[in-house]
Amino acid sequence: MVVNVDNPIFKKLGMKYPIVEGGMTWAGTGALAAAISEAGGLGFIGTGYWHGEDVRREIKRVKSLTDKPFGVNVMLLSRHIREVFDVIIEEGVKVVATGAGDPSPFLDELHAAGIIVMPVVPSVSLAKMMEKKGVDAVIAEGMESGGHIGMLTTMALVPQVVDAVDIPVIAAGGIGDGRGVAAAFMLGAAGAQMGTRFLTATESEIHPNFKAKILKAKDIDTIVTGNLLGNRARVLKNKMAKNFVKNEVNELQKEKPDAAAIEKLESGTLRCAVQEGDKEGGAFMAGQISGLIKDEKPAADILSDIWTQATGVMGIENKTLS
Ligand SMILES: Cc1cc2nc3c(=O)[nH]c(=O)nc-3n(C[C@H](O)[C@H](O)[C@H](O)COP(=O)(O)O)c2cc1C
Structure with a gap:
């Protein structure tokens, strides 16, 4: 099998690794997103139910730390969603990931602003519906994940979504090392998203008790x-x-x-x-993969170590996307 690790979206963004930080409410701060983007992944600010000005503060934080593109993850159920999207557009954010709902009412204006839109989907039917509405990629997230989850496992969900849509699919849930990233590609995904693994990055600002709990799990x-x-x-x-x-x-x-x-x-x-x-x-x-995570290290090392292992497992040259 020839593994194709190219993803037109990642290429356009100039990423080195096909690895995305899952948006994480409260935990996905600007400092962590900046470290991941600066190292060649795609960092995401988690915004949860924040007001627009809170989102702007973290966007400015990322911009003060890196010139690389980064994304903002939004919860569509938020009462403040209108002001959050206004800030995202004003600040020239390049990528938006959406959770908890249907982003299509906002799609035209986000696309008009040049923003790539990637909803998180827990099922084939939602993935197909999102593709029909014109999103750029979907994040197929299995129930191994930390945070809010659907019913299907990553192993079952990802190949079914890959078969059902023609847009890039990013696999999420239970990915914590290079074997997981390689598995995502084997299932037909065009990238991998990790949440839990990045929680123990050196740049992650979660409380030390939280980091310790993951490392001990x-x-x-x-x-x-x-x-x-x-x-x-x-x-x-x-x-x-x-x-x-x-x-x-x-x-x-x-x-x-x-x-x-x-x-x-x-x-x-x-x-x-x-x-x-x-x-x-x-x-x-935190996700089921917590048990695999035994060290705290810089986001740059997490990314490069994982990519070295993933390319080794896939039997392809260890070179970055750009
Ligand atoms: C602390 C935490 C908070 C999260 N918050 C969000 C969120 O606000 N929006 C969202 O789309 N996903 C959220 N997620 C899911 C992640 O974006 C990601 O898809 C998931 O962590 C991937 O699975 P993994 O934890 O096995 O890597 C969260 C996950 C964690 C661990």
């Missing part, structure tokens, strides 16, 4: 909250996660289960983990 140390009633999210096990699941089970016994009450249990918990390192009350969102 074993393969079975994540749990999915919101499985029964809420918004499914993969987190490292702790008191908060176990209580959440217990409360969910209890709520389900009631005659009229209150899904909103269950979702409220999650409110603010990711920020608590990322910024305060609250070991008991925080939601330490």
Whole structure:
């Protein structure tokens, strides 16, 4: 098999490695995004439910640290989405990734501003719908991932999405080393997205307790909250996660289960983990691949080590895309 690691989008952006940072609410700060982009990957600012001016602050931070292109990940359910897109366009951001919804109402204006749009998709049907609406690529994310997840595994989802669409597919979920990146290409993807691996980059600004928890984690140390009633999210096990699941089970016994009450249990918990390192009350969102991650090192080393291993596994020359 001849592996094709070319991706027209990555080429256009001048990236060295076909590796993207998954947008991460609170954890995906400008400093981390800048380090990843500067090293030749594609860094992303995670914006969650921020106001436009918070997004502008992090964009300016990236710009102060690198001249390389970077992306902004937006949550379409955010009440502030209009102002966030205004800031993204004003600041000349090159790439937008979208989670939690359909970006098509904004597509024309983003394209008019020259912005590449890549929604995260958990299923074939959504990938096909996104392609029809005119997005530039899709990020097919499996349920091994940290953060909010769908139902399918990366191994099952990616080849099915690849077969269903003609636009580039970036694989996400459970990728933490060069073997994972090579596997993504074997499944037909045109790039790999990682979240959890970058959380332990030296430039990652998450609380030391969060980094330590990932570095200590074993393969079975994540749990999915919101499985029964809420918004499914993969987190490292702790008191908060176990209580959440217990409360969910209890709520389900009631005659009229209150899904909103269950979702409220999650409110603010990711920020608590990322910024305060609250070991008991925080939601330490991280993927199943946590068990593989044993070191903290600069983003540049993560990228070059992974690409060396990936090209070795794929049996292709160890050279960068540009
Ligand atoms: C702490 C954390 C926060 C995340 N927040 C978001 C987000 O705001 N938007 C989004 O599209 N994906 C989010 N994700 C998913 C990542 O972008 C990425 O797809 C995922 O981490 C890939 O799987 P991996 O963790 O196995 O590498 C988050 C993941 C983590 C670990």
